[in-house]
Amino acid sequence: MPKLRFSAFNEATNREPVDFEGSNLSSHSTIFAVNVFDRLKMKKYLSEEAYESVVTSIDEGKKIDRKIAGQVASAVKAWAIERGATHYTHWFHPLNGSTAEKHDAFLSIDKDGLPIESFQGDMLVQQEPDASSFPSGGIRNTFEARGYTAWDPSSPAFILEKTLCIPTIFVSYTGEALDFKTPLIKSLNALDKAAISVLEYFDKDSKKVFATLGWEQEYFLVDEALFNARPDLALCGRTLMGHAASRDQQLEDHYFGSIPERVSAFMHHFELEAYKLGIPIKTRHNEVAPNQFECAPIFEEANLAVDHNQLIMSLMSRIAREHKFRVLFHEKPFKGINGSGKHNNWSLMTDKGVNLLSPGRTPKNNLQFLTFLINTIKAVHDHAALLIGSVSSDANSHRLGANEAPPAIMSVFIGKTLSEVLDELEEKVSDKKLTPDEKYGLKLDVIGKIPEILLDNTDRNRTSPFAFTGNRFEFRAVGSSGSCASPMVVLNTAVANQLNLFKKEVDKLIEKGIKKDEAVIHCLREVIVDSKKIRFEGNGYSQEWIDEAARRGLPNICSPIEAFKTYLSDTSKKLFIENSVLSNRELEARYEIRNEIFVKKVQIEARVLGDLAINHIIPTAIAYQNVLIKNVEGIKELMPDQWKELASHQLGLIKEISEHIHEISRKVNEMVEHRKTANNVTDIIERASLYNNNIRPYFESIRSHIDKLEMIIDDEAWPLPKYREMLFIR
Ligand code: ADP
Ligand code: MG
Numbered sequence: 001m002p003k004l005r006f007s008a009f010n011e012a013t014n015r016e017p018v019d020f021e022g023s024n025l026s027s028h029s030t031i032f033a034v035n036v037f038d039r040l041k042m043k044k045y046l047s048e049e050a051y052e053s054v055v056t057s058i059d060e061g062k063k064i065d066r067k068i069a070g071q072v073a074s075a076v077k078a079w080a081i082e083r084g085a086t087h088y089t090h091w092f093h094p095l096n097g098s099t100a101e102k103h104d105a106f107l108s109i110d111k112d113g114l115p116i117e118s119f120q121g122d123m124l125v126q127q128e129p130d131a132s133s134f135p136s137g138g139i140r141n142t143f144e145a146r147g148y149t150a151w152d153p154s155s156p157a158f159i160l161e162k163t164l165c166i167p168t169i170f171v172s173y174t175g176e177a178l179d180f181k182t183p184l185i186k187s188l189n190a191l192d193k194a195a196i197s198v199l200e201y202f203d204k205d206s207k208k209v210f211a212t213l214g215w216e217q218e219y220f221l222v223d224e225a226l227f228n229a230r231p232d233l234a235l236c237g238r239t240l241m242g243h244a245a246s247r248d249q250q251l252e253d254h255y256f257g258s259i260p261e262r263v264s265a266f267m268h269h270f271e272l273e274a275y276k277l278g279i280p281i282k283t284r285h286n287e288v289a290p291n292q293f294e295c296a297p298i299f300e301e302a303n304l305a306v307d308h309n310q311l312i313m314s315l316m317s318r319i320a321r322e323h324k325f326r327v328l329f330h331e332k333p334f335k336g337i338n339g340s341g342k343h344n345n346w347s348l349m350t351d352k353g354v355n356l357l358s359p360g361r362t363p364k365n366n367l368q369f370l371t372f373l374i375n376t377i378k379a380v381h382d383h384a385a386l387l388i389g390s391v392s393s394d395a396n397s398h399r400l401g402a403n404e405a406p407p408a409i410m411s412v413f414i415g416k417t418l419s420e421v422l423d424e425l426e427e428k429v430s431d432k433k434l435t436p437d438e439k440y441g442l443k444l445d446v447i448g449k450i451p452e453i454l455l456d457n458t459d460r461n462r463t464s465p466f467a468f469t470g471n472r473f474e475f476r477a478v479g480s481s482g483s484c485a486s487p488m489v490v491l492n493t494a495v496a497n498q499l500n501l502f503k504k505e506v507d508k509l510i511e512k513g514i515k516k517d518e519a520v521i522h523c524l525r526e527v528i529v530d531s532k533k534i535r536f537e538g539n540g541y542s543q544e545w546i547d548e549a550a551r552r553g554l555p556n557i558c559s560p561i562e563a564f565k566t567y568l569s570d571t572s573k574k575l576f577i578e579n580s581v582l583s584n585r586e587l588e589a590r591y592e593i594r595n596e597i598f599v600k601k602v603q604i605e606a607r608v609l610g611d612l613a614i615n616h617i618i619p620t621a622i623a624y625q626n627v628l629i630k631n632v633e634g635i636k637e638l639m640p641d642q643w644k645e646l647a648s649h650q651l652g653l654i655k656e657i658s659e660h661i662h663e664i665s666r667k668v669n670e671m672v673e674h675r676k677t678a679n680n681v682t683d684i685i686e687r688a689s690l691y692n693n694n695i696r697p698y699f700e701s702i703r704s705h706i707d708k709l710e711m712i713i714d715d716e717a718w719p720l721p722k723y724r725e726m727l728f729i730r
Helices: 039-045 048-060 066-082 121-125 181-199 224-228 231-236 261-276 302-322 363-382 384-391 396-403 416-428 436-449 485-511 516-530 543-552 560-568 570-578 584-638 648-679 684-712
Strands: 087-092 107-109 115-117 147-151 158-160 163-172 209-223 281-286 292-297 325-328 342-350 466-468 473-475
Touching: 039 048, 039 066, 048 066, 066 121, 066 163, 087 147, 121 147, 163 181, 181 209, 181 302, 181 342, 181 363, 181 485, 209 224, 209 302, 209 485, 224 231, 224 325, 231 584, 261 281, 261 292, 261 302, 261 325, 292 302, 302 325, 302 485, 342 485, 363 384, 363 416, 363 436, 363 485, 363 516, 384 396, 384 485, 384 560, 384 570, 396 560, 416 436, 416 516, 436 516, 485 516, 485 570, 560 570, 560 584, 560 684, 570 584, 584 648, 584 684, 648 684
Parallel strands: 087 163
Antiparallel strands: 107 115, 147 163, 158 163, 209 292, 209 325, 209 342, 281 292, 342 473, 466 473
C-alpha cells in the first residue's frame, strides 16, 4: 500500500489511509507537505522506472540500488533547488536526545573550474560525519572514531529553511547503532514479521503490519524576557526555586479554556510550518497547568511519527523565539503544578488499513482483535520494568512516582467492558476440549458481544500509565522532552516477542489436531491468566495502589538510575538480542550513555543552584536584612522605651533571614564537597549513583529555604521573576 508511509491515516474511520491532497484540511491542504519530497514529488521528478524501484524498495524495506540512488539524488536536488534550498544535510538522532545536522552546500566546482550545484547518489546514501562529538558509550573508543549516517528511505527528505534534510540512521564503523532510529527500524521489522505470522490465523491477505503512533506533545510557554531573567530556566530548562503562586491550577480553569491571543498566534504559526513539513497537526488546547498547552497530530506510521515529533520540537523552539516566547519541554519546569508528558498512542495497522486493536463486526474479527489486545497486555506485563526504564530520565523522574502521576508502576487499564470479556474468557474456557455448545456460547456471548465502537463507551482512566482507549493503547508515562523512539522500541519489541511466543503455543495445539479458533482461544486464556496482575482499573495515583502493586509483585521504579538498569536485566537482554533489535554491546553502551547524561544534567543543576543561591539569593537577603537592621536601629533611636515591641516583626525577620542564609550556605558547601568527591570517581555508573544519592537530595532542601526567603524579602528586591509572573500569559 504505497500511500501509507507518507500520508497519515484517516482518524475518523481509523481504517482507510487518506491522502492529504484533497483532504478536508481546506486551505491547509494546499500547503501540506510542500517541503517534503514525498511520493507525489518523486513521481514528478523521477523516471517511471526509478519511481517504481524506489517505492518497491521502501515498501519492502529493501536497500536502494546504487544506480537508482543516483537518479533519486539528482531528482531531490532539482526539487530542493527549485524550492530555494542551498544546502543539504543528513539528519539523524544521536543518543544525546537531540537531532544532528551538518550542512554542506550544493555548490561545487567542476573540472573546468566552474561553479555547479552538485548532489550525487553517494551523498544521498551515506555520509561520514565526525562522530567524536556524539555519545557512543565506549563503542567508538575501542574501535574507530568514525561513524556513518545512512539514508532511511522510509522517512522522506524535507526542506528546513534552506537546507535539504535527509533522514538517516547513525552507526559506528563497526556497525553498532549510535542513534535512536536504527533500533526503532529493527523493532518495527520484528513487529511486522511477528504480527503477520499471527495474523495468518485470521487474514491471509495482509502482507505487512505497521505500528502506528500518534503523540500528544505537552509544553509550557514562558515570556522571553522573564525566561532570560531566570538562569535556571535558561540553563536547566526548569526552575530550581520559586515559591508557588497564590493561584495556579486549583481553579482548574485553564484546561480547554480559551487560548490567549499571543499564544494562539504562535500556535498558528508553528502549525503552518508543520503542515509544510507534512506533519498533520490536528489538535491544540490548553493543558491543566497555567501556561501549559498541548498539540497532537493525526497518527502516522511510527518511524515517521517519531521523526515528526523531533521535528516539531525544534520547529516550536525556533518559532517561539519569533513570538518572544520560550517553549519548555522539560517534564517538570515548575514545582507544585502539573508537569508535561508526551502520551504515545500506539496501535497496529495492516497494509489493508485495518486497525488490529479495533474491535470488528463479527466474532472472527473480534477474536483477531482480542488476540492482539491480550498479547499486548502480556508484553507489557513481561517487560513492565523495561517500559518504565525506556521513559526514565532525571527530568521525567520529577513526574513518574514523584509529586504527580503517572506512577512509576506499570499497569494496564482496559475499561469495564473488556475486563468483563477477559474475565469471562478466563472463566468459561477450561483446560479440556470445548464442546460445540461451549464454543458457540463463547463466540456469541463473550467474543461476539464486544461493541464495535468501544471508543465512546470506554471509560477513561487518566491515572493509568498504559490505557486502552477504544482502538489503541495510550502510553502516558513518556516524558515531554525525550524521543518517542525509546518507548516505541521497547513496546514494539516486547509485543513482537510475545506474538512469536503465542504463535508457537497455538501451532503446538493445532499440530495436536485442535481446530485453529479453539487453539487460539485456549492460548488466549493462558495469556490472560499469566498477565492478570498487570491489569488495574482503579486510581493509579492512590497509596492503596502502591501497596496493592507491591503485593502483586509489580516493579515500582522511582529512581532513574535504577530504571536505567532495567536494560541490562537478563529478561531485557534476551528480548533485545533474540529479536535482533539491540546487541549486548549496544545495550551496555546505551546504559553508560544514559548514566553519563544523568550525571551531566544533575551536575549542571547543582552548579546553577549553587551559583544562584550564593550570588543572587544570599546577597539579596543580606541587603534586605540590612534595611531591616537600619530600620530597627531607627526605631530604637526614636522610641527607646517601646522599640522592642514596635520592631518585633522586623526583629523576627532579621533572625529568620539569618537562619535561612546560614542553612543555604552550609548546604551549598556540603553539596559542593559531594560533587568534588563524585567527580573524582572515574566509573560513570558509580558516579551517577553518587550524584543521585548524595547531590540530588540537596536540591529540594536548599530550595525550601530560598522559597521561604522569597516570601519574606521585599518583592521589589527579589532578583528573579516569580512563579506568578511567569505563569500567566495575558
Ligand atoms: P486524548 O487527549 O483524548 O487522548 P487527543 O486527540 O489529544 O486525544 O490525541 C489522541 C491521539 O491518538 C492523536 O494523536 C491521534 O491521532 C492518535 N490516534 C488515534 N488513533 C490511533 C491509532 N490507531 N494509532 C495510533 N494513534 C492513534
Ligand atoms: Mg490528550
